Amino acid sequence: MRNAFIDELVTLAQAHDHIALIVGDLGYNVIEPFADRFPDRFVNAGVAEQNMTGLAAGMASEGYHVFTYSIANFPTFRCAEQIRNDVDHHRLPVTVVAVGGGVSYGALGYSHHAVQDYALMRSMPNMVIAAPGDPMETRACLRWLVANPGPSYLRLGKAGEPQFHDAVPDVAPGRWVSVRDGGQADVMLSTGGALGAAIGRADGRAVWSLPLWGMAAKPLQPDQIARHGSVTTLEDHLADGGFGSWLTEAVAGTPAAACIRPIALSAEICDMVAGQSTLNRVGGLTL
Amino acid sequence: MNDTDFIAAAPQDTRLLAQRIRCQALRMVTRAKASHIGSALSITDIMAVLYGGALRVSATTPDHPDRDRFILSKGHACVAVYAALAETGFIDRTLLDSYGTDGSMLMAHISHKVPGSEFSTGALGHGLPFGTGKALAAKRRGMGWRTVVLTSDGEWGEGSNWEAALFAAHHGLDNLLCILDYNKLQSLRSVDETLRLEPLHSKFAAFGWAVREVDGHDHDALAQAMTGAAWDPGKPMMLIAHTTKGKGVSFMENKVEWHYRNPTPQLLEAALAEIEGEGREAQVHA
Numbered sequence: 001m002r003n004a005f006i007d008e009l010v011t012l013a014q015a016h017d018h019i020a021l022i023v024g025d026l027g028y029n030v031i032e033p034f035a036d037r038f039p040d041r042f043v044n045a046g047v048a049e050q051n052m053t054g055l056a057a058g059m060a061s062e063g064y065h066v067f068t069y070s071i072a073n074f075p076t077f078r079c080a081e082q083i084r085n086d087v088d089h090h091r092l093p094v095t096v097v098a099v100g101g102g103v104s105y106g107a108l109g110y111s112h113h114a115v116q117d118y119a120l121m122r123s124m125p126n127m128v129i130a131a132p133g134d135p136m137e138t139r140a141c142l143r144w145l146v147a148n149p150g151p152s153y154l155r156l157g158k159a160g161e162p163q164f165h166d167a168v169p170d171v172a173p174g175r176w177v178s179v180r181d182g183g184q185a186d187v188m189l190s191t192g193g194a195l196g197a198a199i200g201r202a203d204g205r206a207v208w209s210l211p212l213w214g215m216a217a218k219p220l221q222p223d224q225i226a227r228h229g230s231v232t233t234l235e236d237h238l239a240d241g242g243f244g245s246w247l248t249e250a251v252a253g254t255p256a257a258a259c260i261r262p263i264a265l266s267a268e269i270c271d272m273v274a275g276q277s278t279l280n281r282v283g284g285l286t287l
Numbered sequence: 288m289n290d291t292d293f294i295a296a297a298p299q300d301t302r303l304l305a306q307r308i309r310c311q312a313l314r315m316v317t318r319a320k321a322s323h324i325g326s327a328l329s330i331t332d333i334m335a336v337l338y339g340g341a342l343r344v345s346a347t348t349p350d351h352p353d354r355d356r357f358i359l360s361k362g363h364a365c366v367a368v369y370a371a372l373a374e375t376g377f378i379d380r381t382l383l384d385s386y387g388t389d390g391s392m393l394m395a396h397i398s399h400k401v402p403g404s405e406f407s408t409g410a411l412g413h414g415l416p417f418g419t420g421k422a423l424a425a426k427r428r429g430m431g432w433r434t435v436v437l438t439s440d441g442e443w444g445e446g447s448n449w450e451a452a453l454f455a456a457h458h459g460l461d462n463l464l465c466i467l468d469y470n471k472l473q474s475l476r477s478v479d480e481t482l483r484l485e486p487l488h489s490k491f492a493a494f495g496w497a498v499r500e501v502d503g504h505d506h507d508a509l510a511q512a513m514t515g516a517a518w519d520p521g522k523p524m525m526l527i528a529h530t531t532k533g534k535g536v537s538f539m540e541n542k543v544e545w546h547y548r549n550p551t552p553q554l555l556e557a558a559l560a561e562i563e564g565e566g567r568e569a570q571v572h573a
Contacts, residue, residue, distance in 0.1 A: 040427050046457075051416040051450035058420020061406070062428075081410055082447070086417055089407060090399060 001157040002030050002099055004135035008142045009067065010034050013041065016146060018063055022056055024049045024070035026099075031069065049074050053082035053096070060092035065149045069097045072105065072114040076153075080120055083151075088124040093149030096121075101131065101155040102193045102236025103269065103283070106276040113279075114155065115265055118191075119241025121153040125215050128152040128173055131243075133195025133209045136165035137177070141211050144171050157193045164195055164209075174210070174217030176224055182206035185229040191243045194234040197286045201234070201263075213246065221250035225259055232261045236285055239264035293353035296375060298340030301506045304374055305335035309535050309562050311370035311383055317555040319387025321395050325533040325545035327367040329470040330437060332504045333528055338371040341513040342435065346376035349403045355432050356421050358406045360414020361439035361468065365397035368404065377403035412445025414438060415465060419451045422463035422523075435464045435513075441473035444482045455523040456495030463523040464513065465496075468503065470532040474546045487527060496525040503528030535562050 010033050013019040020041040021034050035042040041064075045052035049070060056066040068075050075096050076083070087094045098114055105112035121127050130141035130152060138156065145152050169177050176189060180199060187206045190198035191213065198207050225231055225247075233244040244262025251257045265283035272279060280286045308331045316324045338344070343355045359368050366386065373380045378401060385391035392400045396409030408414050418436035425432060442448065455463055473481045484490070491498045497519035501508040509528070518524045532546070533539030536558040550558060 043423070045454065046450075048450035048454065050412075050447040051419070051454055054413055054416025054447060054451065055420035055423065055454065058417040058422075059424045060420075061417070062421055062424035064424060082413065082416070085407065085410055086413055 001132065001135055001138050001161045002159045004138040005097070005142065005154075005156055006030055006033055008139045010037060012142060012146050013038055016065070017041075018065055019146065020059060020064045020066045022052050022066060022068050024052050024068070024074055026070050026074075049078045050082055053079040053094070054086050056094045057082070057086035057090065057092050060087075060094045061090065065093040065095070065146060067095045067097050067154075069099065072098055072100045072112050072117070076114070076117050076120055084124060088126045088151045091126050091150055093151075095130075095145055095152045095154050097154045097156065099156045099158065101157055103265070103276050103279040104158040104193060106279065107273055109273055110270055113270075115236070115238050115270070116241065117153070117155060118235070118237050118243055118246070122214060122241070122246055124151065126151045128212060128214045128216075130154045130212055131192030132156070132211045133179070133190060133192060134161060134164045136163060136168050137171065137209060137211045140168045140171040143168075144212060155192055161193070162196060164199065171212050173212040173214060174220035175212070176208040176210050178206070179209050180207040184227070186232070187228045187230075188232050188234060189247070190234040193236045194285060197236070197280065198234045200286060205232075210243075213243070218246070218250035221247055222254055222256055225251055225256040228259065230259045230261055232263060234263045234285065235265075236280060237264055238267055291348070291351075293343070293348065293351045294345060295343040296340075296345045299338075299375070301332075301335040301339035301510070304339045304371070305332050305506070306562055306565070307374045308334055308367055308370040310559055311373065312366040313536070313550065313555055313558050313562075315366045315369070315383055315386040317550045317552065318384070319395070320549050321366075321387045322547045322549055323363040323395075324366075324548075324550065325472070325539055325542065326361060326364040326439065326470075328534045328536065328539065329503075329530045329532045330361075330364055330367050330468050331534065332506060333437065333466060333468065333509060333530075334367045334371040336506050336509040336513065337435065338375045341510055343432065344403070346403070349377055353430075353432055356405050356418070356434045358408070358414045358418045358434070358436045359397045360408055360411065360436055361442060362396035362408030364439075365393075365395065368397055369393055369401065372401065372403045411439070411442040412447040415448050415451040415455075418463060418465075419455050419460065422455065422460040423458060425462055426458070426460060433462050433464060435466065437466045437468060440467060440469045440471060440478050440484060441481065443467070443484055452491070452494050452496065459521045460523045461518060461521055464518075464526060465523065466526045466528055468530050469527050470530040472532045472541065472543055472546070474543070476543065491525040491527075495522060497522040498525045498527065500527045500529065503530035504534055535565070537561060
C-alpha cells in the first residue's frame with residue numbers, strides 16, 4: 001500500500017506542480033522516488049510533527065496541496081490541535097498520511113499502532129477520511145483527494161497487502177464500493193485494512209468497502225443500508241469512536257440502526273506485543 | 288488571484304494611528320465585556336508601525352499575491368489588529384461595534400474570516416509554524432514578499448515554536464520576521480516566575496537567527512528594525528520588542544489583572560482621556 005501510494009503520488013505530482021510532500025524523518029526506502037524527482041517540493045521536517053503540520057498548513061495557504069507523512073500516531077494525535085485549528089478550520093488542502101493503519105506495525109508496540117485515529121479524524125467537520133483497503137483503492141483515493149483538495153486523512157497499511165480489486169475502482173465520499181459479489185440480505189462492509197478480514201469472514205455474503213468517508217458523508221448512508229437486512233462492519237480500530245459507530249450515528253433514530261453489527265478490535269490488544277495477524281485475531285477482527 | 292501590480296498603501300503618521308488603535312481597542316473590550324486589553328495595548332505601537340507603512344499591504348487589494356503576510360500568533364490580542372485594519376481601511380470602522388457580539392465575524396480571538404486577516408489563532412504556538420510554511424513557500428517559488436509573525440513571550444513555552452525556530456534557521460528563511468512582544472507578564476505572574484526565557488537574545492542567536500532588540504514603543508526604532516535592510520542574509524529575523532503590558536493607560540501598565548479584566552465605563556473614560564491627552568501632547572511636540 002505504501003509503494004502504491006508513492007508511485008501514484010509521483011505520477012500525480014508530474015501532472016500537478018502544486019503537490020508537495022513533507023515527511024517527519026520517516027519513509028526510508030519509500031519516499032525517495034518523490035524526493036529525488038521533486039526536490040523543490042519535498043521537505044524533511046525532522047522529528048517535529050507539530051511544526052510539520054503547521055508548516056503544511058502555511059504552504060497549503062499559498063497554493064500547495066501538501067501531504068504530511070509519518071507513522072501512525074505521530075502525524076495524527078501528536079499534532080491534533082494543528083490538524084483541528086490550522087488545517088480543518090481553515091479548510092486547507094493538507095492530506096495527513098499515516099502509514100501503519102491498525103496494528104500493521106505489529107510487534108513494534110502500542111506507540112506504533114493506529115487504533116484510535118478514526119475517532120480523532122472523524123470528529124473534524126471538514127475532514128475526508130481515506131482508508132483504502134488495498135493498493136488499487138489507495139490509487140483511487142489519492143486521485144480523488146488531488147482532484148478535490150481539502151483537509152483529508154489518508155490511512156495506509158504498510159507494504160505487501162494483498163490486492164482485492166482487478167482495476168482502480170471509482171470512489172467518492174460515502175459511496176460503498178463492491179469488492180465481492182454474494183448474498184445481499186446480510187452484507188459485510190469494511191474500511192481500511194480490514195478488507196482482508198471482511199473477505200475472510202464473508203461466508204457467501206457480499207463484501208463492500210468504504211474507502212472515503214467522514215462527517216459530511218453521513219447523509220448518504222441510510223439509503224445504502226436500507227438495501228440490506230443487516231450490515232456487518234469491520235475495522236482494524238477500537239470500537240469506540242470508530243467506523244461502526246460512525247455508521248450507527250449516521251442512521252441513529254431510524255430502523256436501520258438496528259441492522260448494524262460492528263466488529264472492531266477489542267482494547268486488550270493495546271497491552272499486547274504480537275505480530276499483526278495475532279493482534280487482529282486476538283482483538284476479534286479475524287477468526 | 289490579482290494580476291495587477293501591487294501598490295502598497297501610503298505611509299501614515301504611526302503615532303496618531305497608535306493612539307486611534309488604543310482608543311478603539313479599549314472601546315471594543317469595554318463594550319463586549321471582553322478581556323486581554325493589557326495584551327492588546329502592549330502591541331499597539333508595533334501594530335501601528337506595521338500597518339502604518341512597514342508592512343507592504345493595501346486595503347484596496349487585501350488578497351494581492353505580492354502583499355506581505357502578517358500573522359497574529361497571540362490571537363487573544365486581536366482587538367489591536369481589528370482596530371488597525373479598521374483605521375487603515377481594510378474593514379469598516381462601524382464593524383468594530385459588533386466585536387464579541389452574537390453573530391459578529393469579529394470573535395474575541397483573531398479570525399481569518401475578517402478581510403485583511405491571514406490566519407485564525409487562539410491556541411498558542413501555531414502562528415510561527417504556519418508563517419514558516421508561508422515563508423518556505425515564498426522561497427521555493429522565488430516570491431519577494433515577507434512573512435511577519437507576532438508572538439507573545441509566554442507563548443514561547445510551546446514546543447511547536449521551538450520546532451519552527453529550528454526549522455526556519457535550518458532552511459535559511461531570511462524572508463521571515465518574528466516579532467516577540469516581550470512585556471514580561473503572563474496570565475498569572477511574570478515570565479521569569481512562570482517559565483524563564485532568559486537568556487533570550489543569545490538563545491535565538493544560538494538557534495541561528497539574526498536577533499535585534501528594540502524598545503517596542505519607539506516607533507523610529509521599530510520601523511528601522513522592520514525594514515529588510517537591517518536583516519542578515521540567510522537567517523530568519525527575531526525582533527525582541529521590549530514592551531509594557533497595558534501601555535498607555537497608567538492604571539493598567541504592568542498589572543497582571545488587566546490580562547483578564549475588562550474596564551468599567553468610568554475606567555474607559557479615564558483611559559481614553561489619558562490617551563487622548565498624550566496624543567495632543569505628541570502633536571504639539573511634533
